[in-house]
Amino acid sequence: MIYAFYIFAFIAIASAAGILFARRLFHAALMLLVCFLGVAGIYAVSFAEWVAVTQILVYAGGVVVIIIFGIMLTARITGRPTAVANSRWFSGTLLGLGAMGFLITLFVRGSFGNGVMPASDAKFTMVNRFGIELMTDYMLPFEGAGLLLLITLVGAAVIAATRNKNSIS
Amino acid sequence: MIPIENYLVLSATLFSIGLMIVVIKRNAIAVLLGLELMLNAANINLVAFNLAHPERLDGQMFAVFVIIVAACEAAVGLAIILQAYRVFHTAAPDSISTLKES
Numbered sequence: 001m002i003y004a005f006y007i008f009a010f011i012a013i014a015s016a017a018g019i020l021f022a023r024r025l026f027h028a029a030l031m032l033l034v035c036f037l038g039v040a041g042i043y044a045v046s047f048a049e050w051v052a053v054t055q056i057l058v059y060a061g062g063v064v065v066i067i068i069f070g071i072m073l074t075a076r077i078t079g080r081p082t083a084v085a086n087s088r089w090f091s092g093t094l095l096g097l098g099a100m101g102f103l104i105t106l107f108v109r110g111s112f113g114n115g116v117m118p119a120s121d122a123k124f125t126m127v128n129r130f131g132i133e134l135m136t137d138y139m140l141p142f143e144g145a146g147l148l149l150l151i152t153l154v155g156a157a158v159i160a161a162t163r164n165k166n167s168i169s
Numbered sequence: 170m171i172p173i174e175n176y177l178v179l180s181a182t183l184f185s186i187g188l189m190i191v192v193i194k195r196n197a198i199a200v201l202l203g204l205e206l207m208l209n210a211a212n213i214n215l216v217a218f219n220l221a222h223p224e225r226l227d228g229q230m231f232a233v234f235v236i237i238v239a240a241c242e243a244a245v246g247l248a249i250i251l252q253a254y255r256v257f258h259t260a261a262p263d264s265i266s267t268l269k270e271s
Contacts, residue, residue, distance in 0.1 A: 001171065013183065071198055093189060096186065156245050
Protein backbone atom coordinates (compact mmCIF):
# COMPACT_ATOMS: atom_id res chain seq x y z
CA MET A 1 0.00 0.00 0.00
CA ILE A 2 2.87 2.34 0.73
CA TYR A 3 4.15 1.75 -2.81
CA ALA A 4 0.75 2.67 -4.22
CA PHE A 5 0.88 5.83 -2.13
CA TYR A 6 4.30 6.74 -3.52
CA ILE A 7 3.21 6.07 -7.10
CA PHE A 8 0.10 8.24 -6.76
CA ALA A 9 2.05 10.96 -4.96
CA PHE A 10 4.62 10.97 -7.75
CA ILE A 11 1.86 11.24 -10.38
CA ALA A 12 0.23 14.14 -8.53
CA ILE A 13 3.44 16.09 -7.96
CA ALA A 14 4.80 15.47 -11.47
CA SER A 15 1.60 16.63 -13.18
CA ALA A 16 1.35 19.64 -10.85
CA ALA A 17 4.88 20.63 -11.86
CA GLY A 18 3.79 20.04 -15.46
CA ILE A 19 1.06 22.68 -15.04
CA LEU A 20 3.71 25.10 -13.87
CA PHE A 21 5.89 24.51 -16.94
CA ALA A 22 3.15 24.01 -19.56
CA ARG A 23 3.24 26.45 -22.47
CA ARG A 24 -0.35 25.94 -23.65
CA LEU A 25 -3.26 26.49 -21.32
CA PHE A 26 -5.11 23.45 -22.69
CA HIS A 27 -2.19 21.16 -21.81
CA ALA A 28 -2.17 22.64 -18.32
CA ALA A 29 -5.86 21.78 -17.91
CA LEU A 30 -5.24 18.19 -19.05
CA MET A 31 -2.37 17.87 -16.60
CA LEU A 32 -4.65 19.19 -13.87
CA LEU A 33 -6.96 16.28 -14.72
CA VAL A 34 -4.08 13.81 -14.22
CA CYS A 35 -3.21 15.51 -10.94
CA PHE A 36 -6.81 15.17 -9.72
CA LEU A 37 -6.81 11.48 -10.58
CA GLY A 38 -3.54 11.02 -8.67
CA VAL A 39 -5.00 12.74 -5.61
CA ALA A 40 -8.09 10.52 -5.92
CA GLY A 41 -5.74 7.52 -5.78
CA ILE A 42 -4.22 8.95 -2.60
CA TYR A 43 -7.71 9.13 -1.08
CA ALA A 44 -8.47 5.58 -2.18
CA VAL A 45 -5.42 4.12 -0.40
CA SER A 46 -6.20 6.05 2.80
CA PHE A 47 -9.65 4.57 3.48
CA ALA A 48 -11.56 7.52 2.02
CA GLU A 49 -13.36 5.76 -0.80
CA TRP A 50 -16.28 8.15 -0.88
CA VAL A 51 -14.00 11.18 -1.06
CA ALA A 52 -12.08 9.50 -3.90
CA VAL A 53 -15.27 8.87 -5.88
CA THR A 54 -16.49 12.42 -5.24
CA GLN A 55 -13.11 13.76 -6.34
CA ILE A 56 -13.30 11.87 -9.63
CA LEU A 57 -16.95 12.79 -10.24
CA VAL A 58 -16.84 16.46 -9.27
CA TYR A 59 -13.27 17.49 -10.05
CA ALA A 60 -12.22 15.25 -12.92
CA GLY A 61 -15.69 15.09 -14.41
CA GLY A 62 -17.03 18.54 -13.64
CA VAL A 63 -14.48 21.21 -12.82
CA VAL A 64 -11.97 20.20 -15.50
CA VAL A 65 -14.71 20.13 -18.15
CA ILE A 66 -15.89 23.60 -17.07
CA ILE A 67 -12.31 24.89 -17.23
CA ILE A 68 -11.79 23.41 -20.70
CA PHE A 69 -15.06 25.05 -21.79
CA GLY A 70 -13.73 28.34 -20.47
CA ILE A 71 -10.42 27.92 -22.31
CA MET A 72 -12.17 27.14 -25.59
CA LEU A 73 -14.61 30.05 -25.24
CA THR A 74 -11.87 32.57 -24.52
CA ALA A 75 -9.78 31.18 -27.39
CA ARG A 76 -12.76 31.68 -29.70
CA ILE A 77 -12.99 35.33 -28.71
CA THR A 78 -9.33 36.12 -29.29
CA GLY A 79 -9.05 33.79 -32.28
CA ARG A 80 -5.79 32.06 -31.38
CA PRO A 81 -4.77 29.19 -29.07
CA THR A 82 -4.19 30.44 -25.58
CA ALA A 83 -0.52 30.46 -24.66
CA VAL A 84 0.26 31.42 -21.10
CA ALA A 85 2.88 34.04 -20.47
CA ASN A 86 4.86 33.83 -17.27
CA SER A 87 6.09 36.66 -15.14
CA ARG A 88 7.73 37.20 -11.78
CA TRP A 89 9.66 33.92 -11.91
CA PHE A 90 12.01 35.05 -9.16
CA SER A 91 9.47 36.20 -6.60
CA GLY A 92 7.13 33.34 -7.42
CA THR A 93 9.80 30.69 -6.98
CA LEU A 94 11.02 32.34 -3.82
CA LEU A 95 7.52 32.45 -2.36
CA GLY A 96 6.77 28.85 -3.35
CA LEU A 97 10.01 27.43 -1.99
CA GLY A 98 9.66 29.51 1.17
CA ALA A 99 6.14 28.25 1.78
CA MET A 100 7.25 24.68 1.08
CA GLY A 101 10.19 24.89 3.47
CA PHE A 102 8.08 26.49 6.18
CA LEU A 103 5.26 23.97 5.91
CA ILE A 104 7.53 20.92 5.71
CA THR A 105 9.61 21.95 8.74
CA LEU A 106 6.39 22.63 10.62
CA PHE A 107 4.93 19.27 9.68
CA VAL A 108 8.06 17.22 10.29
CA ARG A 109 8.79 18.78 13.67
CA GLY A 110 5.27 18.49 15.01
CA SER A 111 4.04 15.12 16.20
CA PHE A 112 0.66 14.22 14.82
CA GLY A 113 0.33 10.63 15.96
CA ASN A 114 0.01 7.73 13.64
CA GLY A 115 -2.75 6.53 11.42
CA VAL A 116 -4.88 3.71 12.75
CA MET A 117 -6.41 1.02 10.61
CA PRO A 118 -10.20 1.42 10.70
CA ALA A 119 -11.95 -1.44 12.41
CA SER A 120 -13.30 -3.60 9.64
CA ASP A 121 -16.98 -4.02 10.28
CA ALA A 122 -18.74 -6.65 8.23
CA LYS A 123 -22.06 -4.86 8.54
CA PHE A 124 -21.06 -1.31 7.66
CA THR A 125 -18.48 -0.41 5.06
CA MET A 126 -16.87 3.03 5.04
CA VAL A 127 -19.33 4.28 2.42
CA ASN A 128 -22.30 3.00 4.47
CA ARG A 129 -21.06 4.89 7.50
CA PHE A 130 -20.54 8.00 5.37
CA GLY A 131 -24.10 7.89 4.08
CA ILE A 132 -25.54 7.37 7.56
CA GLU A 133 -23.58 10.32 9.00
CA LEU A 134 -24.54 12.49 6.04
CA MET A 135 -28.21 11.85 6.70
CA THR A 136 -28.06 12.26 10.50
CA ASP A 137 -25.32 14.44 11.99
CA TYR A 138 -24.52 16.37 8.83
CA MET A 139 -28.05 16.93 7.58
CA LEU A 140 -27.94 20.73 7.85
CA PRO A 141 -24.59 21.22 6.05
CA PHE A 142 -25.79 18.76 3.39
CA GLU A 143 -28.91 20.82 2.71
CA GLY A 144 -26.85 24.01 2.88
CA ALA A 145 -24.50 22.61 0.22
CA GLY A 146 -27.49 21.89 -2.01
CA LEU A 147 -28.73 25.45 -1.57
CA LEU A 148 -25.24 26.80 -2.31
CA LEU A 149 -25.06 24.75 -5.51
CA LEU A 150 -28.45 26.10 -6.62
CA ILE A 151 -27.43 29.71 -5.95
CA THR A 152 -24.13 29.14 -7.78
CA LEU A 153 -25.89 27.64 -10.79
CA VAL A 154 -28.25 30.60 -11.09
CA GLY A 155 -25.51 33.13 -10.38
CA ALA A 156 -23.00 31.70 -12.86
CA ALA A 157 -25.66 31.53 -15.58
CA VAL A 158 -26.72 35.13 -14.95
CA ILE A 159 -23.15 36.46 -14.87
CA ALA A 160 -22.05 34.58 -17.99
CA ALA A 161 -25.19 35.32 -20.02
CA THR A 162 -25.37 39.06 -19.44
CA ARG A 163 -24.35 40.98 -22.54
CA ASN A 164 -22.51 44.17 -21.77
CA LYS A 165 -23.36 47.00 -24.13
CA ASN A 166 -20.56 49.46 -23.43
CA SER A 167 -17.42 47.45 -24.00
CA ILE A 168 -14.12 49.00 -22.96
CA SER A 169 -11.30 48.19 -25.33
CA MET B 170 0.05 1.90 7.54
CA ILE B 171 1.27 5.02 5.77
CA PRO B 172 2.80 7.57 8.18
CA ILE B 173 0.88 10.85 8.35
CA GLU B 174 4.07 12.83 7.68
CA ASN B 175 4.08 11.49 4.11
CA TYR B 176 0.67 13.01 3.48
CA LEU B 177 1.72 16.30 5.03
CA VAL B 178 4.87 16.58 2.91
CA LEU B 179 2.87 15.72 -0.23
CA SER B 180 0.24 18.33 0.54
CA ALA B 181 2.86 20.97 1.38
CA THR B 182 4.52 20.32 -1.99
CA LEU B 183 1.25 20.52 -3.92
CA PHE B 184 0.24 23.69 -2.05
CA SER B 185 3.55 25.39 -2.86
CA ILE B 186 3.29 24.45 -6.54
CA GLY B 187 -0.23 25.88 -6.57
CA LEU B 188 1.00 29.07 -4.94
CA MET B 189 3.77 29.38 -7.54
CA ILE B 190 1.23 28.91 -10.35
CA VAL B 191 -1.00 31.62 -8.88
CA VAL B 192 1.90 34.07 -8.64
CA ILE B 193 3.74 33.26 -11.88
CA LYS B 194 1.07 32.64 -14.52
CA ARG B 195 -0.31 35.64 -16.36
CA ASN B 196 -3.72 34.22 -17.29
CA ALA B 197 -6.79 34.23 -15.09
CA ILE B 198 -7.74 30.63 -15.97
CA ALA B 199 -4.23 29.43 -15.08
CA VAL B 200 -4.58 31.21 -11.75
CA LEU B 201 -7.82 29.29 -11.24
CA LEU B 202 -5.95 26.02 -11.91
CA GLY B 203 -3.47 26.94 -9.18
CA LEU B 204 -6.30 27.68 -6.76
CA GLU B 205 -7.86 24.27 -7.37
CA LEU B 206 -4.48 22.67 -6.72
CA MET B 207 -4.18 24.48 -3.38
CA LEU B 208 -7.67 23.36 -2.34
CA ASN B 209 -6.71 19.78 -3.20
CA ALA B 210 -3.62 20.05 -1.01
CA ALA B 211 -5.80 21.16 1.92
CA ASN B 212 -8.12 18.22 1.26
CA ILE B 213 -5.23 15.76 1.45
CA ASN B 214 -4.46 17.12 4.92
CA LEU B 215 -8.07 16.69 6.04
CA VAL B 216 -8.16 13.06 4.87
CA ALA B 217 -4.76 12.37 6.45
CA PHE B 218 -5.77 13.66 9.87
CA ASN B 219 -8.94 11.62 9.64
CA LEU B 220 -6.66 8.54 9.53
CA ALA B 221 -5.64 9.17 13.15
CA HIS B 222 -9.27 8.94 14.29
CA PRO B 223 -10.88 6.28 12.15
CA GLU B 224 -13.93 5.97 14.41
CA ARG B 225 -15.08 9.43 13.28
CA LEU B 226 -15.60 10.75 9.76
CA ASP B 227 -15.34 14.51 10.35
CA GLY B 228 -12.22 15.02 8.23
CA GLN B 229 -13.57 13.16 5.21
CA MET B 230 -16.91 14.94 5.54
CA PHE B 231 -15.14 18.30 5.59
CA ALA B 232 -13.14 17.26 2.52
CA VAL B 233 -16.33 16.50 0.60
CA PHE B 234 -17.80 19.91 1.50
CA VAL B 235 -14.56 21.59 0.43
CA ILE B 236 -14.89 19.79 -2.93
CA ILE B 237 -18.47 21.06 -3.31
CA VAL B 238 -17.49 24.65 -2.52
CA ALA B 239 -14.51 24.40 -4.88
CA ALA B 240 -16.81 23.35 -7.71
CA CYS B 241 -19.04 26.37 -7.00
CA GLU B 242 -15.99 28.62 -6.93
CA ALA B 243 -14.74 27.31 -10.27
CA ALA B 244 -18.12 27.86 -11.95
CA VAL B 245 -18.57 31.43 -10.70
CA GLY B 246 -14.90 32.28 -11.30
CA LEU B 247 -15.06 31.12 -14.91
CA ALA B 248 -18.28 33.08 -15.48
CA ILE B 249 -16.56 36.22 -14.19
CA ILE B 250 -13.47 35.53 -16.33
CA LEU B 251 -15.61 35.09 -19.46
CA GLN B 252 -17.42 38.35 -18.76
CA ALA B 253 -14.10 40.14 -18.20
CA TYR B 254 -12.90 38.72 -21.53
CA ARG B 255 -15.88 40.20 -23.31
CA VAL B 256 -15.30 43.63 -21.83
CA PHE B 257 -11.51 43.90 -21.79
CA HIS B 258 -10.50 41.38 -24.53
CA THR B 259 -7.74 39.99 -22.32
CA ALA B 260 -7.37 37.42 -19.55
CA ALA B 261 -4.20 38.74 -17.97
CA PRO B 262 -5.17 39.86 -14.47
CA ASP B 263 -2.50 42.57 -14.48
CA SER B 264 -3.94 44.40 -17.48
CA ILE B 265 -7.46 44.63 -16.04
CA SER B 266 -6.84 47.75 -13.99
CA THR B 267 -9.80 50.04 -14.58
CA LEU B 268 -10.44 50.36 -10.86
CA LYS B 269 -6.85 51.30 -10.18
CA GLU B 270 -6.21 54.98 -9.64
CA SER B 271 -3.82 56.26 -12.28
